[in-house]
Amino acid sequence: MLKILKYSFFDLMRSRWSYVYFAFYLLLGIVLLFLNNDLSKAVITLMNIIIVLVPLIGTIFGVMYYYNSKEFTELLLAQPLKRSSIFLGQYLGVSISLSMSLVLGLGIPFALYGLFNSSAIWDFSLLIITGGFLTFIFTALAFNIALSNENKIKGFGYAILVWLLLAIIYDGVFLMSLILFEDYPLDKLSLVGTMLNPIDLSRTLILLKLDISALLGYTGAVFKQFFGTSFGLIVSFSMLIIWVSLPVMRIVYKSKRKDF
Amino acid sequence: MVTIENLHKKFGKNIVLNGVDLSIKEGGIFAVLGPNGSGKTTLIKSVLGMVIPDKGTISVLQKNIKNSSAYRHKIDYLPQIANFPGNLKVKELITMIKDLRGKTTNDDALISLFKLDKFLDKKLGNLSGGTKQKVNLVLTFMFDSPLIILDEPTSGLDPISLIHLKDLIQAEKAKGKTILITSHIMSFVEEISDEIVFLLEGKIYFKGTIEQLKTMTNQSDFERAIATILTDNHA
Ligand SMILES: Nc1ncnc2c1ncn2[C@@H]1O[C@H](COP(=O)(O)OP(=O)(O)O)[C@@H](O)[C@H]1O
Ligand SMILES: [Mg+2]
Numbered sequence: 001m002l003k004i005l006k007y008s009f010f011d012l013m014r015s016r017w018s019y020v021y022f023a024f025y026l027l028l029g030i031v032l033l034f035l036n037n038d039l040s041k042a043v044i045t046l047m048n049i050i051i052v053l054v055p056l057i058g059t060i061f062g063v064m065y066y067y068n069s070k071e072f073t074e075l076l077l078a079q080p081l082k083r084s085s086i087f088l089g090q091y092l093g094v095s096i097s098l099s100m101s102l103v104l105g106l107g108i109p110f111a112l113y114g115l116f117n118s119s120a121i122w123d124f125s126l127l128i129i130t131g132g133f134l135t136f137i138f139t140a141l142a143f144n145i146a147l148s149n150e151n152k153i154k155g156f157g158y159a160i161l162v163w164l165l166l167a168i169i170y171d172g173v174f175l176m177s178l179i180l181f182e183d184y185p186l187d188k189l190s191l192v193g194t195m196l197n198p199i200d201l202s203r204t205l206i207l208l209k210l211d212i213s214a215l216l217g218y219t220g221a222v223f224k225q226f227f228g229t230s231f232g233l234i235v236s237f238s239m240l241i242i243w244v245s246l247p248v249m250r251i252v253y254k255s256k257r258k259d260f
Numbered sequence: 261m262v263t264i265e266n267l268h269k270k271f272g273k274n275i276v277l278n279g280v281d282l283s284i285k286e287g288g289i290f291a292v293l294g295p296n297g298s299g300k301t302t303l304i305k306s307v308l309g310m311v312i313p314d315k316g317t318i319s320v321l322q323k324n325i326k327n328s329s330a331y332r333h334k335i336d337y338l339p340q341i342a343n344f345p346g347n348l349k350v351k352e353l354i355t356m357i358k359d360l361r362g363k364t365t366n367d368d369a370l371i372s373l374f375k376l377d378k379f380l381d382k383k384l385g386n387l388s389g390g391t392k393q394k395v396n397l398v399l400t401f402m403f404d405s406p407l408i409i410l411d412e413p414t415s416g417l418d419p420i421s422l423i424h425l426k427d428l429i430q431a432e433k434a435k436g437k438t439i440l441i442t443s444h445i446m447s448f449v450e451e452i453s454d455e456i457v458f459l460l461e462g463k464i465y466f467k468g469t470i471e472q473l474k475t476m477t478n479q480s481d482f483e484r485a486i487a488t489i490l491t492d493n494h495a
Contacts, residue, residue, distance in 0.1 A: 003360060011347070071343035077310050078339065079360050080332040259271070259311045 001085035001092075004076065008093025011072075012065070018097055021057060025105025033113050039120035040210070046106070047127055047206045051199055052167050054131050055138040058098060062142025063159045065094050067152045077260050087143070087255040091248070095139045099132045126209050130202040133240045137198050138163065140247035147254045170197050187222035194223075195236070198243045205236055261286045261407060261438045262307060267316035269302055276302045278462030280316070284440065286406075289433055291449045292442045294459035295490065300442040301340050303459065304411055307440075308337055320407065333361070338400040340411035340442075342392040346385025350376065350395055353384060357399055367402040373424055374398060390416040397421075401428055408432055408439045414448055426452060450482045458486075460493060 012018050028049065032042040069090065076086045106128065115121055142159050149155035174193050194200045208227045226232040267280040276299040284290055292300045305311040307318055309325055309332070317324055320331050344353060354367055371377060374394040379387060387395070393416045400410070413425060429439060429452060443449050449456065450470060458466040458473075466473060466489065470482055479485040 007356060011345075014347075069345065072345040074310075074339065074343060075345070075357075076360070078308055078332065078335075078337045079357070080329050081360065082329045257312055260305070 001082075001089045004081070004086055004089025005092050005096075007072075008065075008069070008090045009097050011069075012093060012097040017061070018101055021061075021098065022101040022105045025102060026109060029106045029109035033109055039110070039113065039115065039118050040123065042110075043120055043123045043127060044210060047203070047210075050102075050127065050131050051134070051203050051206075054102065054134045055167055055199060056163050058095070058135045058138030059142045059159045059163045061094055061098055062091075062139040063146050063155055065090070066143055066146035067155065074260055083255045084252045087147075087251050088248070091140060091143050091251060094143075095136045098135045098139065102131050102135065103128055123206070123210055126206055130205060130240075133244065134198060134202060137240070137243045137247070140244060140251065143251050144247050144254065147251065147258065166197055166199050171200065174200070191222065191226055195239050198240060201236055201239055205233075261321065262440070263317075263319045263322075264303075264307070265317045267303070267306060267318065268314045269299070269306065269311060270314060275462055277306070277313075280459075280462070280464055282457060282464055282467070284438060286438055287433075287436050288454040289429065289439045289441065289452055291453035291456045292440065292459060293444075293449065293456055293486065296444070298459045299462060300459055301411055304337075304409055304440070304442065307409065308332065308335065334405050334407055336400045336403050336405045336408045338396055338408075338410040338413055340415075342389075342396040344384040344392065344395070346383065348384050349381055350384060350387070351380040353395070354398065354402075358402075361403060364402050364404070366404070367398060370398040370402055374421060388416075390418060390421070393417055394421060397425065397428075401432075406437055408437055410439065410441045412442055412444070414443055414445050422448075446483045446486065458489060460489070465489065465493075 028046070029042075032045050033039070036042040036045065073086065073090070077083070110124060115124055141162055145159045145162065146155045149158065174190070174197075178190060194204050204223060204227060208224060227236060262282070262284040264280055264282040267277050267282075268275075269277040280303065282303075292303060294300050302311055306313050307320065307325070309329070317326070319325065321334055323331060325331055348356070354371075358364060358367070371380070374397065376391070376394055376398065379391060379395075384392065384395070393413075397413070400408070408429075410429075413429075414422060417425060426448075429441075432439060441449070441453065453470070455467070455469055456473065457464055466476070468476075470485075473485050474480060474482065477485040477488040479488055
């Protein structure tokens with residue numbers, strides 16, 4: 001698997017898109033620091049962008065890589081390699097190279113600005129960690145969709161749909177239901193609702209860390225009670241890990257049964 | 261060498277293999293024939309584990325291949341369509357496959373045999389079909405496995421390369437290897453194969469030597485013998 005990972009990783013590192021993605025974050029980091037002139041504020045703005053953009057990029061890159069490397073995959077399938085190694089290697093190659101672009105692209109400007117001497121370092125680290133999780137989650141979802149759809153256009157369509165659903169529609173429906181049923185005690189329900197969507201979960205984790213739970217309205221107190229404790233934190237990260245493992249397990253399952 | 265028992269495979273509603281039984285002994289050249297879409301490639305890909313059968317068992321060198329990948333060390337495979345990662349250079353591809361399969365020194369001789377030296381630094385995406393097929397042949401013949409599977413090896417080759425290919429195949433046969441070939445070029449099959457297998461409507465319709473086929477169909481010409489099978493079955 002390591003060999004496949006190596007080839008996929010270097011293949012991506014040589015592609016133009018990795019540089020575009022890296023340059024984008026570099027630019028974003030520099031611009032935000034320049035405009036905000038304050039590390040903490042820059043982190044907040046950054047969060048709002050990352051939480052939506054990272055899943056989108058993971059989705060698009062994942063689907064694109066799968067379909068574009070069809071030939072490479074078929075070549076590998078005839079070699080004495082396990083199917084799980086081939087597909088996990090490719091998946092890790094994509095996720096790791098995307099995460100690296102994120103970490104380096106944002107890390108360099110923030111480090112130069114004096115991140116390591118600032119109290120914002122923990123907030124920033126949390127941001128990068130959740131960004132990494134979101135990359136691994138959405139790349140895995142994208143691979144799942146691509147594995148199940150021979151048709152490239154369909155695959156792309158479904159992948160974007162999943163992103164839209166989790167990044168935008170879920171929130172809308174969630175808020176609507178909170179408003180509609182505001183007479184009922186929905187703290188628990190909204191807590192569960194947040195846990196079930198990796199994007200919402202990441203956002204909540206960061207907002208609470210930044211201590212702007214007041215922005216979350218009346219549920220803020222309940223959220224803070226839950227996420228503020230180490231139990232809440234462990235549950236949240238376990239949730240993110242489950243969000244990575246389930247799709248990864250399905251990649252292995254699906255790839256073993258597919259005809260090439 | 262290869263034993264296939266009761267192999268079934270369908271893609272959706274399209275039943276491609278419908279109970280194939282086939283046993284290929286060690287040593288010699290076997291040709292799998294059949295009309296377009298009769299499932300020759302599907303049969304070969306099943307042996308390679310690229311297509312997962314619905315039913316049936318396949319053994320390679322007396323071992324069931326199910327859920328196994330190591331047995332592919334014993335197989336050199338030439339895919340029907342030479343699809344390579346387009347952004348890779350020929351040289352890089354050869355190095356990569358060597359890295360994945362193990363060391364070999366045969367590649368240099370094969371590269372000069374097919375006159376590929378000047379293409380080594382070219383990207384695979386920019387090669388013509390025939391040149392890609394030559395790269396494909398280098399990748400297949402550079403290893404020394406006891407079973408060689410060639411899916412339409414002649415496609416796109418110029419006459420000189422075709423002669424080289426025939427020589428290569430004969431040289432491997434002389435080493436005692438088993439070679440499994442699909443081709444629709446009848447003259448090539450007639451010249452090279454020791455035994456043929458005819459695939460029709462999902463089953464093995466005929467297995468034996470070309471002489472036996474001629475006797476069975478009452479034809480003195482191989483091509484006509486094949487045509488007789490087809491017209492008898494579709495009339
Ligand atoms: N992966 C696949 N998915 C769906 N149908 C397939 C697939 N591979 C082959 N087929 C179908 O199986 C049939 C046999 O194909 P193939 O084995 O390539 O035939 P041949 O090599 O004898 O020309 C064809 O009808 C083809 O369309
Ligand atoms: Mg074929």
